[in-house]
Amino acid sequence: MTSRLWIVAAAGFLVAAVITGVLVGPVHIGLGEVVRSFLSKLPFLDVHSNLSPAEDSIVWDIRFPRVVLGALVGAMLALAGASYQGVFRNPLADPYLLGVAAGAGLGATLAVVYLGGTYWLPPAAFVGGAVAVVIAYAIGRSTGRSSGGATLVLAGVTVAAFFTAVQTFIQQQHTDTLQQIYSWILGSLPSSDWTDVRTVLPYAAIATVGILLHRRLLDVLSVGDEEAATLGVHVGRVRLAVVVCATIGTAAAVAVAGLIGFVGIIVPHAIRLVAGPSYRLLLPLSVLVGAGFLVFADVIARTALAPQELPIGVVTAFFGAPFFAVVLRTSRRMLG
């Protein structure tokens, strides 16, 4: 299949996810009604919505922002996972397993507790995530190259454990904000509205553009640092640029949706299985499929125990952890 067809298929998957996300819920609203309502909001079209004001609000103020936010978060986590896998040449890298998400969580918690307000959330989450990835990478490298890719993940898990401990400590000290932080840290989208979308969007845009511009160079890096250097690539610069962008994307996702694991493992590896490992195709596909995947996961989170909601992080871990075990088994070849 050519690249273009894969992109079209992935876009179709995302559209299907968005439609499902908007239609599924306690109040039944048909697809035709939603489409009419959408058209009625466009200028110069003489279409009238059949939705009652309450239904209109359900669709446009509750379901749509949640679906869009889920798509953005999923896109960022999958893209960041694929990017970390590329720059660290490690199939097990994932924002959650590298400790980036936990670092971002700590940063975000500090922002909630000490700075108050969502404006500082993404930058604080970025700083926390960046600190975490630097520490994880330094620990992973200090044990030597020969020890294989699992070391980086062990280092990441160590960093994550420490940052989570600090984060929990701060959270317990400030019981007034405990509830707010607790539900958020498990990974959730329930309280989302358009404000959250506006908060994430600029960061997501920077991360996506920055990473996609490097997709050819990530293919060059796959032959190893030294060979990439003999091909004229400044490996350190590329790695830094991609890690910064991936961490911005992770931080934005964590700032609005908390810790959602395994998306960065499941999505890129599933794509590699069917479309091959080239980053030129893998990265754009990760954006589309990651977005669709998280929207579907959120539908499951909303419906599995309805009317209660599962944290979405529980859903992704439920599917992701077994998937990770499979990747671990088959990754020996890739780790070399």
Add this chain to the structure above:
Amino acid sequence: MSSALAVERLTVELGGRNVVDGISFAVERGEWVTLIGPNGAGKTTLLRAVAGLLSYGGEISVGGEPVRSLRRREVAKRVAVVQQSPLMPAGMSVREYVLLGRTPFVSYIGRESRHDDAASESAIARLDLGELAERDLGTLSGGERQRAVLARALAQEAPLLLLDEPTSALDAGRQQEALELIDALRLDAGLTVVATMHDLTVAGLYASRLLLLSSGRIVAQGAPAEVLTEPLIAEHYGAHVRVVDGAVIPVRR
């Protein structure tokens, strides 16, 4: 006209030790010079310094231009490197891999031009990889892998080709095939080849000149017959050998 490669008073310090210790030599255009020497003599380190991968003392010039003053991309346009055991990512096709050789010609965020595609296709054709172009690198045999690596280096269109133990992973037949191919490429593309090799007989067969390195210095150089002598090999390798018609044959003590 300036030499293809000129190395003057080159020193490379690694781990507090001069692994290359004041080496000078020049390689003329179209020559094939092979570095030989016992393990740890500094052969690979010398190649890595020429490729611009290590910091060094002294001067290295490629085609008259000092490597130190060139940007990394400019070095890559002048020097192609075939590593001893290159990493060949499974899942990548031969065509994609060869196209990586065009990296120095593509701008940071740009894409390959039609000319880049053509250069890489012609390297594929030259190494007879047409039938294998869509194959996954992970499924290639040793000889096919070596041809893919050479095609990538050829696509780079660099006048100087550095080969680090290019055939150490190949059986005798594939080794000969690969070296004949490299020699043919050298002649028709006008390449200059600098290689390192362990097998002394094979080194002597293909090189126009040998440099014998020991402890980071050049201890002998010249035509293969002048360097592959029983006393020199005994002194620097500690090996007991007979040299018969250019063949270096180990004998028991």
